[in-house]
Amino acid sequence: MSHRPDVSQAAPEAPNLDFEGTTPYEDYVQADVLTHLQHPRSDDPGEMVFLVTTQVMELWFTVIVHEWETASRALAADDLPTALAALKRSTYELQSLNASWEPIAHLTPAQFNAYRAALGEGSGFQSAMYRRMEFLLGEKSASMLVPHRGAPRVHDELQKALHEPSLYDEVLRLMARRGHDIPQRDDLSQRYEADPAVERAWQAVYSGDQESELVRLGEALTEVAELVWRWRNDHLVATRRAMGAKTGTGGSAGVSWLEKRATKNVFPELWTARSHV
Numbered sequence: 001m002s003h004r005p006d007v008s009q010a011a012p013e014a015p016n017l018d019f020e021g022t023t024p025y026e027d028y029v030q031a032d033v034l035t036h037l038q039h040p041r042s043d044d045p046g047e048m049v050f051l052v053t054t055q056v057m058e059l060w061f062t063v064i065v066h067e068w069e070t071a072s073r074a075l076a077a078d079d080l081p082t083a084l085a086a087l088k089r090s091t092y093e094l095q096s097l098n099a100s101w102e103p104i105a106h107l108t109p110a111q112f113n114a115y116r117a118a119l120g121e122g123s124g125f126q127s128a129m130y131r132r133m134e135f136l137l138g139e140k141s142a143s144m145l146v147p148h149r150g151a152p153r154v155h156d157e158l159q160k161a162l163h164e165p166s167l168y169d170e171v172l173r174l175m176a177r178r179g180h181d182i183p184q185r186d187d188l189s190q191r192y193e194a195d196p197a198v199e200r201a202w203q204a205v206y207s208g209d210q211e212s213e214l215v216r217l218g219e220a221l222t223e224v225a226e227l228v229w230r231w232r233n234d235h236l237v238a239t240r241r242a243m244g245a246k247t248g249t250g251g252s253a254g255v256s257w258l259e260k261r262a263t264k265n266v267f268p269e270l271w272t273a274r275s276h277v
């Protein structure tokens, strides 16, 4: 007797059941790999959703980095439609990223404590993909490579991202090519600092034709900046709920350190220029 299921009776409109090896779905999605990467460190049933939320966020960081790299390349090639499409996609992805806080946004200290010790010295501070997002936004810092010295691929990617123009550098280069008076940046590996000339350039853009490509670009970037700020704020509030003012597993002061990080504005002149329009 054969153990092979009889698939010959299936109605013609029914889905295929018969595949030689793994399913084409599996070949594309690698769901078997993805759904076996969850290894909680404690017996607490609440740890699973903490781990998976972190993994889900890492996946969104990866997609968003991809969009911003696409946008950067398109800007360098003066291809505004491709850049705007990638930035727009990234705003939808950022909204999804931010919505994924919900399952861990209401932890009590006792619930978090049930597995916190099992996290050891692990901290989101050590997320390399988050650093790549920050670098693309202009928040460069060579010291953020230090934790990754032991992981050559990750370190190389971060090193490359540190020295490449950021998304905002490409925006400013494009504005310079379009006649705006933008100072040149000597060392691209340095953190971007707000510049009065750049503020004046955005002021001019926003005082002009509201349908212009640069206003649309400015608004897409403003949306990105606001959603990044929201991620930081949601993270801060979730942290305050789960652990109050305790020291972080990453060695920082915890909430007070995150508070300082959450007050900084991405693309600073896009915010300050508004006072002068």
Ligand code: HEM
Binding pocket: 053, 054, 057, 058, 104, 107, 112, 122, 123, 124, 125, 126, 127, 130, 235, 238, 239, 240, 242, 243, 247, 248, 249, 250, 251, 252, 253, 254, 255, 257, 258, 261
């Ligand atoms: C209840 C949940 C969470 C708590 C209590 C928490 C707590 C903290 C604390 C205290 C820090 C400061 C660094 C340290 O000393 O550890 C930090 C940093 C960080 N966490 Fe979380 N975190 C939570 C969830 C998450 C999740 C789900 C992610 C997603 C990957 C994440 C990503 C980050 C990142 C990227 C940083 C560095 C921020 C920066 O450099 O400005 N965190 N977190």
Ligand SMILES: N[C@@H](CC(=O)c1ccccc1NC=O)C(=O)O
Binding pocket: 054, 116, 119, 122, 123, 124, 125, 243, 247, 248, 249, 250
């Ligand atoms: N920094 C957190 C621990 C934490 O949240 C965490 C630990 C391991 C991997 C990701 C984490 N998320 C953000 O820091 C704490 O101090 O408890």
